[in-house]
Amino acid sequence: MKLKFLILAALSPIVAAAQKPNFTISGKIGNLNKPAKIYLDYGSDGSGKSDSCELVNGTFKFTGYIANIASGRMTLSREGIRDKEIYGTGGLGDVIYPSFGKENIQINSADSLYNAKWTGSKVYDESIAFIKAVGPPVMTIHHNANFILSHATPEQKKDTLFFKALDKQVNDMQASRRAKILEFAGKNPNSYFAMHSLSEANYRNKPEVILAVFNKMSEKLRLSYDGQSLYKLLNADKVTAIGSAAPNFTQKDVNGKPVSLSDYKGKYVLVEFWASWCSPCRAESPNLLKQYAIYKDKGFEILGVSVDSDKAKWLEAIKKDGLTWTQVSDLKGWESEARKVYGISGVPANFLISPDGKIVGAHLMGEVLNKKLNELLN
Known part of the structure; x- marks a missing residue:
């Protein structure tokens, strides 16, 4: 026990040094004051963090540690309500998705975060050059x-x-x-x-x-x-190729009860990967509700698998969207074990499993899904 304590004590300065802040993002957005807030969600090499800052005469400052180049989301809410800006504005909230490095960065704008100019970040400049070469990111396409x-x-x-x-x-x-x-x-x-x-x-x-x-x-x-x-x-x-046996997994539902994909043997089941923060996922919900109502009495089920990490936001999204089928999550965010098993690179994504456990469809959205269900169940 004493030896273990000494090892931990010896390592603690190294850990502390590793977590020393190595980036700063500061700036000024107009002359906004309380309750206005800026929220920063960022991740690097599999780890993530969320932070927020009240604006004082438009100024703000974030500091933190990243292991490598970070991908982030910045949200400016004049009401100080982060989720309302992300989800409640019809995709037109003051939200951006920047990349940045271990740098001292300055952001300035007269009116909004969306129109802010970034200086002091070589990584951000490289990301903009990349965007110019390949086209706008998916979130920008949907925003437009x-x-x-x-x-x-x-x-x-x-x-x-x-x-x-x-x-x-x-x-x-x-x-x-x-x-x-x-x-x-x-x-x-x-x-x-x-x-x-x-x-x-x-x-x-x-x-x-x-x-x-x-x-x-x-x-x-x-x-x-x-x-x-x-x-x-x-x-x-x-x-997960078409015709392959669907990999089994077990995660807990909203009440903490373990649910396995194998529990659905004998039925067609759509394994629907989604997240509360994913606008395209939630835009698909009305169609899923319609299809579920049509086919649930014909041997069709949906198993929602969330890649959320915040249980409260997950439950809120289920309630708000009126989702009535079973929902599961290990609340590990993008490190979800089910996501890894199925090799999901983005959400929304889904796999249609046959009654004998074989994958008969993948990434079926909108009318494509509707047509497939009609073929199989009518």
């Missing part, structure tokens, strides 16, 4: 689409062709971005952002296509946290 929707005329809001055209525009932009990410990664094997985004390009691309590009990236990037995570995802596709 929501902006168009918010300014649509009453006639347009009744026009199905208007919505189909907008949906096609969003899908085309995302497809273009995925293709350009692959092209950029092939030409820039030392780019952190190329490696970081290859998991996004993995969506609707065959794993061997991504692996061919991955194998040409620098050894440092391939052995990085992002690189190793991507490698596992790419190989997970073999496990």
Whole structure:
């Protein structure tokens, strides 16, 4: 016992030094004061943290520790209500998704976080250059689409062709971005952002296509946290191929009761990966509710698997969206064990499992899901 104590005592200065703050983000947004707040959620190499800061005459400051380049979300709420800004504004909240490093960064804007200028961050500048090369991130694409929707005329809001055209525009932009990410990664094997985004390009691309590009990236990037995570995802596709036996998993429901995928043997079950903070996930909820009502008496079930880490927000989202099927989560966030087993690189994502436990569909959304269920259950 004494030896163990001495070892821990010897290690404690090292741990303390490792956690010493190594980045600062400070700035000024207009002349905002209380109750206005800025929220910062950020993660690096699998670890994450949330922080907040009240604005005083528009000024704010964050300090913290990151192991590597961080991906984050910054939210400015003039009412001091973070979730309302993220979820309650129809996708038009004052929210940005920056990347930054171990740097002293300054942010300035006369009116909003969305229009703020960043200085002092080489990492942020590199991320912007990457975006210019491959196209806007998914969240920006959806933000712009929501902006168009918010300014649509009453006639347009009744026009199905208007919505189909907008949906096609969003899908085309995302497809273009995925293709350009692959092209950029092939030409820039030392780019952190190329490696970081290859998991996004993995969506609707065959794993061997991504692996061919991955194998040409620098050894440092391939052995990085992002690189190793991507490698596992790419190989997970073999496990979750159409026709394969669905990997079993067990997680606790909202009441703490263990639920296993194997409990659903004999029924078609849609394993739906989602999160309370995922706007596209929650936008799919009305369609899932409709399909569940149509087919639940015909041998169809849905098992919601959340990649949340905050139980209160998870439960709130279930209640607000009126989800009536079983929901489970290990509350490990993006480190969810079920997510790892199924190789999910983003949410929403799902797998349709047959009564005999085989995967018969994957990543089925909207009308694609509806058509598949109609084929199988009608």
